[in-house]
Amino acid sequence: MAVVPTDSLTPAETPPGSPPEAPSGTLSERPTASPASPPPAAPPAGRRAGERAGERAGGRARTRSGSAEAAPPVEELLALAVKAVGGVERPGQLAMARAVQHAIDSGDHLAVQAGTGTGKSLAYLVPSIRHAMTSEGSVVVSTATIALQRQLVDRDLPRLAEALAPLLPREPTFAILKGRRNYLCRYKASAGWPDDEQEQLFDPGEVSVTGRMVQRIQEWADETETGDRDELVPGVNEQAWRQFSVSARECLGAQRCPSGTDCFAELARARAAESDIVVTNHALLAIDAMEDIPLLPEHDVVVVDEAHELVDRVTSVAAGELSESGIAMAVRRVGRLVEQGIADRLLQAGEDLKALLAVAPPGRIDELPQVLGLTLALIRDAASACVTALGPRTGGDKDDPEGAGLRKAAFTALDEVRDTAQRMLDAFGHAEEVDRAEVVWLDAGTERRPPTLRIAPLTVAGMLREKLFGDRTVVLTSATLALGGAFDGLARQWGLSAAPGDRSGWSGLDVGSPFDHPRSGILYVAEHLPQPGRDGLPEAYLEEITELIEAAGGRTLGLFSSMRAAKAATEALRERLSVPLLCQGDDSTMQLVKRFAEDEPTCLFGTLSLWQGVDVPGPSLRLVIIDRIPFPRPDDPLSSARQRHVAAKGGNGFMAVAATHAALLLAQGAGRLLRSQHDKGVVAVLDPRLATARYAGFLRASLPPFWPTNDPAKVRDALRRLAAS
Incomplete structure (x- = not known):
């Protein structure tokens, strides 16, 4: 590896750890750009x-x-x-x-x-x-x-x-290309395929809302020139959209599809193929x-x-899942294309899986229980029998274009069930941990989502x-x-x-940043607070948050490690604070951020999507509060399996997985504070481990170079001065 020297930010005129020239905790008004050095003239070692x-x-x-x-x-x-x-x-x-x-x-x-x-x-x-x-x-x-x-x-x-x-x-050209699911499928819209969700129970009001969305899609389908879902405003839910879209595997292909010449997804690919960017x-x-088949142009x-x-995005693409509802959907897609007895075998195997998962403990599965192995084998074999009964995958499409689409959808659903079951069986039986390639776990589900068996690769490094x-x-x-x-x-x-x-x-x-972090922001670590526990936010944390928000006059983005903590803090602090307090889930995230940005005293509390998705420059955001270091949960199946796998190969699993995850989120969260040259404020981390733990240096080196302090009085003074200005 050739590493170009890292550019350092222009150092502040005051030594680290000392108060700025202005009164204690006051943020200097002097913006300074940080120069970045160009890469060396000589090329780094590597292939030409x-x-x-x-x-x-x-x-x-x-x-x-x-x-x-x-x-x-x-x-x-x-x-x-x-x-x-x-x-x-x-x-x-x-x-x-x-x-x-x-x-x-x-x-x-x-x-x-x-x-x-x-x-x-x-x-x-x-x-x-x-x-x-x-x-x-x-x-x-x-x-x-x-x-x-x-x-x-x-x-x-x-x-x-x-x-x-x-x-x-000439003038450069450009295009946007999305997955096939994002484009309306003319063929599916006109062929009257069965609704994938028809057997699931919904609130009558929800059915009515979805029905209206379906009608809007049908009307829009006659007008749209791109078929791009994002151009349908207001948007529709996934249940409605699924009735008009197909995945890449479900698609018949332009040559076989009756609507192939007018396919929105193919037209988007054609535009992309002719574009420079x-x-x-x-x-x-x-x-x-x-x-094997490329989706992007050369x-x-x-x-x-x-x-x-x-x-994370590649891992999601490479992951798989198996549930009774997914198997039932595959059976519905098979419909009358195979003998009822053959389809019933797969349906019964899905029922067996449902009964098994209902009583199994959620979490990572390190050794394959015999009963689960037998159930997975039954599912695999039943799906394979349905595939065989469907007959040839191609042929007769021109004589029965509607039937061709139904058969392709059935093959796709069955292949996914069969291949995922086999993949889960293959994930076990390795003599050594270092030989394990994937992890299987049981997701307990929710009231609206059934228990689901999931599988994901332990690493995507080799594939990338x-x-x-x-x-x-x-x-x-x-x-x-x-x-x-x-x-x-x-x-x-x-x-x-x-x-x-x-x-x-x-x-x-x-290349650094144009912001002068040491003079525009303070990193405050509340070293005097107790370490966070598992039983919610301690009273000392609530008192600290109250004092900080009062000093800032609101203007606070609260980033919490869980939705439970965000909601608990919101409920407790609404009784103590006079400023408006919004919590993620009260409305759409977009609307909440809009209200937060438009009303300076308003505070917004939330979790993951706010750590990376908020861009609010100006005086509406002066304080970012982070309740605890955002390590993955100890019982997170994928993260814990990856840590163990790294350790088995001789590495430090905690640092390679958990600490890296935490450092990334901390840096993203702290990055919400300064969004323009004139922004100023405080990032307050309530977790004292950021000052005391052995890994604290690694985490702090991942953060922007704010002026650091552990003194709560200086921080409150700085926030009051900012609020007054």
Whole structure:
């Protein structure tokens, strides 16, 4: 691995641990940009672009058709792009753009940490456009959230394309490509397929609401030009949408489908194939990498934005589940296509699974109980019998187009049940822990969701190394990648660790942030509080939160490690505080954040989605409270299994899994505070372990370099001064 030296922020004029020049706890008004050094002129060790291109022979990458040397340098294009959007070029942005261009030219992978306000979208889009215009392939940009996809497609790329066109051979083109489930299926909408949820019980009011949604989709289907679900406003629930969409495996294919020539998903793919930049999501990127049939157009460069979420999103794609309701759905799809007795075998096997899971303890399953093994084998064999009874997978489609769709849906559901059951059986029986590849656990379910047996890979590093990084250059970027001050933790999870003999080169670069964290923010660790327990928030925590919010005059985002803690704090503090207090779940998250941003005294409490999904610049957010270090639950099946697996291979499971997870969320949560150059405030962590535990240094090195203190009086003074100003 070649590591580009990490850029440090401009040091504050006061030594760490000392009060700023202003009165105790007051936040200085002086904004200072943090310069970032460009990557070294000499390329890092690793494969050159030509060498990697040669290794891709026979793959999906294409060769250059134009001359990169003839295109304007990336610095010139970036300057024009920044001017076009009315921005100011930042040192970190320029350093990142140069590093991305260097990675594309050298063929090495690159991880870039770019703090909020850096302008990282332009920093990777400009060199990506430059590359796409001088090669035959597209550049794929993958994001984790719909919000960022929309920002890229609706705002950044249109302005960039127009601004850069005068310096390029033609105006760059771009498109968004989503999974097939996101597009309306004309064939399914007209063929009258059975509703997957018809046998589940719903509240009569809910049925009525879903029925109205179905009617709206039918009316919209006659008007839409894209079939994109996101263009249906207001949106509809999953139950209604499923009646009009198919997964990639359920799809007949353009050649066999009666509606193939007008298929919205195929039209979207065709647009993407003709575009220079294709914006997609991590899930589709993973499916494209894992499946034999490519979903994305030819590309030899991928930019993964919000890369801190890549492993979780890929794990979700690679996971599987088995439940009685899922098996019943497969039986419904088989319908009358097979003899009733054969379908009944599968239905009975599903009933057996339901009875077994109803009495089994939830959690990780390390050894396969005999009764569960027999049940899984029954499910596998019954599903296989149904597949055999269905007959050939192709043939007769033209004579019976509606029947072809029903048969494909039946095959897809049966294959998933059979393959998942076999996969779960294969997960057991390993003599050594290091040989185990997957973990199986029982999810207890809820009132509306039945107990479900789940399976997931213990690591996706090998798959990513082979399928994603193997035949293309990948740039990974986020505001939080250098955990504990280094990229190695996430790099290992991505499969980029440099093993002996591994020829894949990669580099890491931290371009810093335009914010002066030591003068704009305080990191307060409440070292005097007791360690958090398992019985809810201690009274001392509630008193501390009350005092901090009163000092701030509201303006607080409370990030809690569980929804139970968030709700408990909300109920307790509404009686003590005079400011409005919202809690996640009171309304849609979007509406809650809107109300929080529009009314300065209002506070908002919540859990996971708020740790990463809130962008509220300005005086409405002066205080971020974190109740405890967000370690995964000790009984979390996947996390605990991964820790054990790392330990079995000689590593530190706690640091590699639990501490890395906590560091990532802490950094994301703390990053909610400063969203613009003029923002100021406090990040208050109530968990004293951030000051006292042996792993505290690793966690604190993952956070922005705020001015640190353990003195509650200084923090309250600072918040009062901010509220008064």
